[in-house]
Amino acid sequence: MRLRVPLYPFRVMASITRREWDDPASIIRFQTERLRKVLRSANRLPYYREVFAGCNIDPESCTMEQFSRLPILTKDVVQQHFPETYFRQVTSERLRSIRTSGSTGTPLTIVMNRRERAFRAGVLWYGARKLGVRYLDSICQIGGLPSTLRALGAEHHSSLLNRLGIRARYYLDMKHDVAYIADRLSAFKPHVLIALPSFLALLGQYLRDHHRALPTVRLIWSGGEVLMPSSRQLIESAFGCSVVNMYSSFELGLMAYECTNAHLHSIPDATILEVVNRNADGVGDVVVTSLSQHTMPLIRYGIGDRIKVSSSPCPCGVPFEAFEDIEGRANDLLVLPSGARMSWRAIGEFRNIPGIVQYQIIQRKTDHVQVYIQKNDHFTEASVCEIKRRVQRGYRGELVHVDVIEKTLLERAPGGKLRAVISEVGMK
């Protein structure tokens, strides 16, 4: 077992690649089989036993239709009913746990065995290859969970490779300032950068302002926050390379990768991605089921993100389900005084307003919005007026009071995420 595990991620990659030639019906059959195995494992947990009995579900014969009737698992339930100690009691395997940064509230722990972690690495490698990462590429990750970099090979890594710059793996903490990070990147010469889009935009702006370049960077891999179109444009022009997007979470690993047609594709071996409560535009809440996590099964887990389903099949020809856009977290939605909900897209983005380095919109009350900004010398009174005008436009004639507050540094959540929009009203 010990010897076979390092090869397991490659087997996972090969298996997903083979599935690219399957038809949608065989993919569903394959997922149903995998789902039943997960349900069988879940049946050991008192919480799931009760839920399955209540919904009249037999893990051995559950169909996709029966599965979609299972209640949505919330983070609170996971925190209450899935104590870490429980998993250690029921298995003799060596388990490892990872904890959330708590960027969205209380931290959460996910427990996995060795094989499950290796599977996750295989899925990540598959996604990385689809996004254009090559085997010998040197990768630098800035901020976020170091487990991503570990899964991309840093775990079995020797410092000699780092010194030679072959298949090197570097991690930079976001607590450093942008100038320091730019210097380190110039020294590391990575081919691939992994970071949060808000940080990449900040770094891109710095490179542009100081007429600097990072010529070795061939690919930028963004994730963890919504990649807004203006940020994408800024990053691509500042670095002179393309930005690819991924949809991942610490609870379930990589869930979707972006194809060459800018659609996000789910990975059928890893998860079942459902979009529930869809509006007329096809935007709804993501409910996700892991098909590989048996130690701590996550079945119909409401992850709190909103995503837009694709109305037509993707021209790239991959039969995996396609999504158009990640809309953001459920509480990125602003609530208007009339009760109507509005996406940040209605306000648009502020990055193209002169003088704005970074910004954050916080809705304190339905009719009160605060906009925190980090500015540079180009910021003028006209920029303030433009911010207010755009928020007002998004409110579609409803009353709103807008405060524009200057800050030297915007506060990032634990884990480094900078949420562009937070509604304190929507969270209640």
Ligand SMILES: [Zn+2]
């Ligand atoms: Zn595609």
